[in-house]
Amino acid sequence: MNELERVIEDIEGIDAPERVVVLTGAGVSAESGVPTFRGAGGLWKDFRPEELATPEAFARDPLLVWQWYEWRRDLIRAAQPNDAHAALAWFEREVEGACGYSLVTQNVDGLHRRAGSRRLLEIHGNMFRARCIREGTRREFPDSPAELPPRCTCGSLLRPDVVWFGEPIDLIADAMSEASAADVMLVIGTSGTVYPAAGLVSLVRGGMTIEINPDETPLSGAFSSSIRSSATAATRAVLEALARRLASCR
Numbered sequence: 175m176n177e178l179e180r181v182i183e184d185i186e187g188i189d190a191p192e193r194v195v196v197l198t199g200a201g202v203s204a205e206s207g208v209p210t211f212r213g214a215g216g217l218w219k220d221f222r223p224e225e226l227a228t229p230e231a232f233a234r235d236p237l238l239v240w241q242w243y244e245w246r247r248d249l250i251r252a253a254q255p256n257d258a259h260a261a262l263a264w265f266e267r268e269v270e271g272a273c274g275y276s277l278v279t280q281n282v283d284g285l286h287r288r289a290g291s292r293r294l295l296e297i298h299g300n301m302f303r304a305r306c307i308r309e310g311t312r313r314e315f316p317d318s319p320a321e322l323p324p325r326c327t328c329g330s331l332l333r334p335d336v337v338w339f340g341e342p343i344d345l346i347a348d349a350m351s352e353a354s355a356a357d358v359m360l361v362i363g364t365s366g367t368v369y370p371a372a373g374l375v376s377l378v379r380g381g382m383t384i385e386i387n388p389d390e391t392p393l394s395g396a397f398s399s400s401i402r403s404s405a406t407a408a409t410r411a412v413l414e415a416l417a418r419r420l421a422s423c424r
C-alpha cells in the first residue's frame with residue numbers, strides 16, 4: 175500500500191470532519207507551467223527577492239518591478255488551471271452545507287479563482303489586482319497596461335496588489351482562525367519556508383494533517399501523513415475520500 179492509499183484508508187476511519195482547510199503554495203500551479211519560487215527552475219534562482227519583491231525595490235525602480243510582474247502575468251494568462259485547482263473547486267461545491275471549508279493560498283496567480291474556488295483567502299494578494307500607492311484603493315487589473323509603470327487616475331503610481339517581503343498580511347488572522355478550527359488540513363505544494371503561512375499547520379489541534387509534495391520540506395515531520403506525489407496525482411483522490419466520508423454521515 176502506498177502513502178496515498180494509506181491516507182485514503184485513514185480518512186475512511188475518521189469521524190466526519192466539521193472543518194476542512196486547505197493551504198496551497200506555488201507547487202499547486204507547477205503543473206500549469208507556472209514556475210515555483212524555489213527549487214529547480216524556481217523564480218528566485220534568477221531574481222533576488224530584495225531587488226523585486228519589496229516596497230523598497232518598488233520605490234527605487236517601479237518600472238523594473240512592473241516589468242517582472244508583467245512577465246509573470248503574461249505567463250499566467252497563457253496558463254490554465256490544472257486538475258488540482260479543479261478538484262479543489264469541485265470539493266468546495268460538493269461539501270457546501272456538509273462541513274466548513276476554506277482554501278488558503280499563498281499564490282498570487284489567481285488560478286484557484288479561475289478554476290472556480292470562491293471560499294478563498296489569497297493571503298499574499300493577487301497580481302491581477304492593482305492598488306494606488308497614495309489612496310490605497312484596489313481595482314481589478316487583468317490586462318496589460320498601455321504604459322509602464324501604470325498610474326491611478328489620481329496620478330500616483332499603481333502597484334501590484336500583493337504582499338511583499340516585510341509587509342503585513344491583512345488576512346493572516348482569518349487564516350489562523352481557520353487553521354485552528356480545522357479537523358483536517360491539507361497542505362499542497364509549499365516549501366514551508368515562508369512565515370507566517372508556514373506556521374498555520376502547527377495551529378491544527380489534534381486534527382489530521384496531510385502534505386502533498388513530491389519533495390520533503392522542513393514541515394514534513396509535523397504532518398500526520400506526507401504523500402510524495404505531485405498535486406495533480408494526489409489532490410483529487412484525497413478530496414474524493416473526504417467527500418465520501420461526509421456523504422456517509424449525512
Ligand code: OAD
Nearest residue numbers: 199200201204210211212280363364365368387389404405
Ligand atoms: P516555493 O517555490 O517555496 O515551494 C514550492 C513547493 O512546491 C516546493 O516544496 C516543491 O517541492 C513543491 N512542488 C513542486 N512541484 C510540485 C507539484 N507538481 N505538486 C506539488 N508540489 C510541488 O513556493 P511557496 O511555498 O508557495 O511569497 O513559497 C511561499 C512564498 O514564497 C510565496 O507565496 C512567495 C514566495 O516568496 C510572496 O510572494 C510574499
